Amino acid sequence: MRLAYEYGGALMGGEALQGAALAPVAARLDRLEAEAVYILRELAFYERAALMFSGGKDSAVLLHLALKAFAPARAPFRLLHIDTGHNFPDVIAYRDARAKETGLTLIVREVEESIRRGSVRLPSPTASRNAAQAVTLLEAQQEFEFDALIGGARRDEEKARAKERVFSHRDAFGAWRPRAQRPELWGLYNRHIGVGENMRVFPLSNWTEADIWAYIAREAIALPSLYYTHTRTVVRREGLLFPVTDLTPPREDEAAEGLQVRFRTVGDITCTCPVESNARNAADVLAETLSASVSERGATRMDDRANAAAMERRKLEGYF
Amino acid sequence: MDGGAFFRPAQNWGGEQIRFMTAGSVDDGKSSLIGRLLLDSKALLRDQAAGLDGEDIDLAALTDGLEAERAQGITIDVAYRYFATPRTSFIIADAPGHEQYTRNMVTAASVSDVAVLVIDVARVENGVLKPQTRRHASVAALMGLNLIVAVNKMDLVGWSEQRFEEVRTAFADVAGVLGLRDIAFVPVSAKRGDNIVHRGAGADWYNGPTLVELLEGAQARESQSGGPLRLPVQVVLRHGGTRSYAGRIESGAIRPGDKVRVGAAAVEASVAQVRVGGVGVARAEAGVSVAIELAEDRDLAQGGVIADAEVRYARRVVADLCWLDENAWTPARRYRLRQGALETQALIEEIRYVRDMSTLANAPANALKLNDIASVRLGARDPILADLYAELPGTGAFVLFDPDTNQTAAAGMIREIVE
Numbered sequence: 141m142r143l144a145y146e147y148g149g150a151l152m153g154g155e156a157l158q159g160a161a162l163a164p165v166a167a168r169l170d171r172l173e174a175e176a177v178y179i180l181r182e183l184a185f186y187e188r189a190a191l192m193f194s195g196g197k198d199s200a201v202l203l204h205l206a207l208k209a210f211a212p213a214r215a216p217f218r219l220l221h222i223d224t225g226h227n228f229p230d231v232i233a234y235r236d237a238r239a240k241e242t243g244l245t246l247i248v249r250e251v252e253e254s255i256r257r258g259s260v261r262l263p264s265p266t267a268s269r270n271a272a273q274a275v276t277l278l279e280a281q282q283e284f285e286f287d288a289l290i291g292g293a294r295r296d297e298e299k300a301r302a303k304e305r306v307f308s309h310r311d312a313f314g315a316w317r318p319r320a321q322r323p324e325l326w327g328l329y330n331r332h333i334g335v336g337e338n339m340r341v342f343p344l345s346n347w348t349e350a351d352i353w354a355y356i357a358r359e360a361i362a363l364p365s366l367y368y369t370h371t372r373t374v375v376r377r378e379g380l381l382f383p384v385t386d387l388t389p390p391r392e393d394e395a396a397e398g399l400q401v402r403f404r405t406v407g408d409i410t411c412t413c414p415v416e417s418n419a420r421n422a423a424d425v426l427a428e429t430l431s432a433s434v435s436e437r438g439a440t441r442m443d444d445r446a447n448a449a450a451m452e453r454r455k456l457e458g459y460f
Numbered sequence: 461m462d463g464g465a466f467f468r469p470a471q472n473w474g475g476e477q478i479r480f481m482t483a484g485s486v487d488d489g490k491s492s493l494i495g496r497l498l499l500d501s502k503a504l505l506r507d508q509a510a511g512l513d514g515e516d517i518d519l520a521a522l523t524d525g526l527e528a529e530r531a532q533g534i535t536i537d538v539a540y541r542y543f544a545t546p547r548t549s550f551i552i553a554d555a556p557g558h559e560q561y562t563r564n565m566v567t568a569a570s571v572s573d574v575a576v577l578v579i580d581v582a583r584v585e586n587g588v589l590k591p592q593t594r595r596h597a598s599v600a601a602l603m604g605l606n607l608i609v610a611v612n613k614m615d616l617v618g619w620s621e622q623r624f625e626e627v628r629t630a631f632a633d634v635a636g637v638l639g640l641r642d643i644a645f646v647p648v649s650a651k652r653g654d655n656i657v658h659r660g661a662g663a664d665w666y667n668g669p670t671l672v673e674l675l676e677g678a679q680a681r682e683s684q685s686g687g688p689l690r691l692p693v694q695v696v697l698r699h700g701g702t703r704s705y706a707g708r709i710e711s712g713a714i715r716p717g718d719k720v721r722v723g724a725a726a727v728e729a730s731v732a733q734v735r736v737g738g739v740g741v742a743r744a745e746a747g748v749s750v751a752i753e754l755a756e757d758r759d760l761a762q763g764g765v766i767a768d769a770e771v772r773y774a775r776r777v778v779a780d781l782c783w784l785d786e787n788a789w790t791p792a793r794r795y796r797l798r799q800g801a802l803e804t805q806a807l808i809e810e811i812r813y814v815r816d817m818s819t820l821a822n823a824p825a826n827a828l829k830l831n832d833i834a835s836v837r838l839g840a841r842d843p844i845l846a847d848l849y850a851e852l853p854g855t856g857a858f859v860l861f862d863p864d865t866n867q868t869a870a871a872g873m874i875r876e877i878v879e
Contacts, residue, residue, distance in 0.1 A: 168477065170748070171747060173737070173749075174708065174747055174748050174749040175749075177708075177737070177749035178694070178707075178708045178749045181694040181695050181706055181707070181749070182694060184694065184695035184762075207738075208737035208738055209706075209749070210695075210697060210706075211735070211737065211738025211751075212697070212699045212704075212735075212738055213697040213698060213699045213704075295540045296542050303538065303539045303540075309866075322867060322868045323563045323564065323566060323567040323784050323868050323871070324567055324868075325566065325567055325570040325857070325859050325868070325871045326570045326571070326853075326854075326857050326859075326871075327708075328798050328799075328800075328857065328858065328859045330798075330859070330861055330866070330868045332796075332861060332866040333866065334866060345540075346540075346551065348542060
C-alpha cells in the first residue's frame with residue numbers, strides 16, 4: 141500500500157520505474173521476468189506447444205513475455221483459446237486484435253461445439269461453462285496433438301494451485317496426479333513425456349497479483365477495457381455485484397443499478413462479478429490490489445465459492 | 461485461466477524477498493507453525509480467516525490444500541505460500557514430514573535460501589532425535605542451506621529450559637557430523653503463537669529473536685554475479701542470417717566485447733551483442749535471461765555453454781545423490797543426466813557409500829532406493845562442466861531422469877572431479 145501511494149504516479153509511466161528510487165521494485169520484476177523467460181525458452185524442447193490465450197490479464201502478460209523470450213526470432217507457439225461462448229465481447233475483440241498483432245496463429249475451440257457433439261452436457265443453458273472447458277481443452281489438445289500447453293496460472297491464486305509444479309505432467313486423459321508429481325529441482329526441469337501425454341507449463345508460478353499489475357504498468361501492456369473503471373448495470377446479491385446481461389438477468393425482487401465498477405478477472409459471464417472501483421489504469425489497480433482485504437477468487441468467482449476443494453477437483457479432471 | 465490472489469498481497473511488496481522451506485517429522489506441528497505465521501502476520505485475507513479467531517483454531521487446515529491430505533490428516537506435497545512482515549516478503553516452500561515424501565523436501569530445498577526445521581520438544585527422549593529429523597538436517601547440509609531450528613510445543617513441557625537445551629545439545633552432535641554451521645534455535649509454541657511473530661507468554665529465560673525476526677535476518681543466497689561466467693544455451697534463435705544463443709546466466713556477467721570460451725572444446729570467441737528481451741544492453745549478470753550474438757561463426761548448439769577462459773570439463777565426477785525414484789537403482793541402469801541446458805547419458809559406476817540416517821555413519825551398498833543419500837562415482841557420455849556445487853551451485857548441480865519411465869530419479873551435487 142505504501143509503495144503504491146508513494147509511487148502511484150510514477151508507476152503510470154513505464155520509464156519511471158527504471159529510476160533509482162524504484163530499484164527494489166524494478167529488481168523484483170526483472171527477476172520474475174528472467175525466470176518466466178527462462179521457463180518459456182525451455183519450451184523450445186517441444187514440437188507442438190500452445191500458449192493458452194483468453195484475453196485475460198494473466199494470459200496477456202504471458203504472451204508479452206513469450207514474445208520477449210524469443211526476440212528477435214518468432215515465438216514457436218500457437219495461441220489457443222477455449223471459448224465458453226459466455227465471454228464478454230470486449231475481451232474477444234481484444235483477443236483477436238492482439239493475436240493478429242503478434243502474427244501468431246490463434247486457434248479457438250468452443251464449448252458450444254462440445255455440447256453439440258455431446259461430450260459436454262450442461263444442467264441448464266445458462267449454467268457456468270467453466271468446468272466444461274476441461275473437456276473442450278482435452279479435445280483441442282488431441283485434435284492438434286499439442287505436447288505442451290502453457291498457462292498463466294499463479295501459485296498465489298488458490299490452495300490447489302499452490303502445490304502445482306512449473307512443469308506439470310499430464311497423462312493421456314489430461315489428468316493431474318498430485319501424488320505422482322515429479323520433483324522439480326533448481327530449475328533443471330524434466331520435460332520428457334510419453335506417447336499421448338502432455339505437459340502443462342506455468343511460467344508465472346511465482347508471480348503474485350500485485351506483480352502482474354506492476355508489470356502491466358511498467359511494460360504498458362494493453363488490456364480489455366473492462367479491467368478498468370466503467371459504468372455497468374448490476375444487482376447486489378449475496379454480498380457480490382452481479383452484472384446484468386442477457387445470460388444473467390435480474391431476479392424478480394432485485395433492483396438493477398448503475399455503478400462504477402471494474403472486473404478483477406474476466407472469465408465466464410455467468411460466474412464473474414465486478415467490484416466497485418474508480419481505477420483508470422494499471423497503477424490505480426495496483427494501489428487497490430495492495431489494500432485489498434478479500435481474496436480475489438473469493439470475491440469474484442462463484443464457482444470457487446461452491447466448495448473449498450472445487451479447484452482441486454477440476455484440476456484432477458484436466459482443468460488448468 | 462485468469463485468476464486473482466489467494467494470499468494477501470505483501471504490504472511491502474517491493475521489498476527484499478526471502479524464500480525458505482519448512483520441514484519436520486510427522487506430528488511435530490509444522491502445518492500449525494505455518495498457519496500461525498500466516499495468521500499472525502495477517503497474511504490471510506478476510507474470507508480465508510473467517511472462523512479462525514477462537515482459541516482452538518485448526519491452524520493446519522489453513523495450509524493443507526489437498527483433499528487427499530485432509531482425508532489422511534497429513535501433508536503430502538510441496539506447497540508454496542506467501543506472507544510478509546513490514547521489512548521482508550517471504551515465499552514458503554512447505555515440505556512434508558512423512559518419510560516417503562522426503563524427495564519433496566529435496567525439491568523445496570533446491571529453491572530455498574534457508575530451512576526451518578520443526579522439532580516437537582516433547583518427543584525428543586533422552587536427548588535422541590528422530591531419524592526423520594536427522595534426515596532433514598542431512599538434506600539441508602547437503603544442499604548448503606542455513607538452518608533455523610524451531611523447538612515446538614514448549615507449552616507442553618512447561619517452557620522447561622532444560623528440555624530446550626537437551627534438544628539443542630542433541631542437534632549440535634548431529635550438526636557436527638554433517639558440517640552444518642550457523643544454526644539458530646528458537647523455543648516456540650505454534651498453537652499459542654509464542655515466539656513465532658509475537659513474543660507472547662513464552663519463557664522468561666529466552667530473550668533471543670522470534671522466528672520471524674530470525675527469518676528477516678536470513679540472507680538470500682549470495683548473488684553469483686562475481687563468479688566465473690557460465691551461460692548454458694537453452695535455445696539457438698535464428699533470425700535473418702544471424703544466430704543468437706539464448707539462456708540464463710548461472711554465474712558471472714557478460715558484456716559486448718568479452719572474450720569467452722564456447723562449448724566443450726572451449727573454443728575462443730568474442731561477444732558481439734547482449735540482448736535482454738530483444739533489446740541490446742551494456743552488461744548482464746547472473747540470474748538474467750539473455751540472448752548473445754558472437755562475432756565469429758562457432759559450432760555451438762543447444763546444451764552448450766558460453767563460459768570464461770578458466771572453464772574445465774569432465775567425464776567422470778564424484779557426486780552426492782539423493783535418490784528420488786520409487787524404482788531403485790541397480791548397476792545395469794543407465795540414466796539421462798541434465799546439467800544446465802545439457803542432457804547426456806550417465807552411468808553410476810560405483811556407490812562409494814550410502815549414509816545411514818540413524819547413525820549418520822557411511823555404509824557400503826550396491827543398490828540405491830527411494831530416499832537414500834549416497835556418494836557415487838559417475839561417468840557421463842559427453843563432457844560436463846567440472847564445477848563443484850559448493851562453489852558454483854547453478855552448474856555444480858544436476859538431475860538424473862529415468863529414460864524408460866521419464867521419472868526424475870535423483871538430485872546430484874558435484875563434490876570432486878575425477879577426470
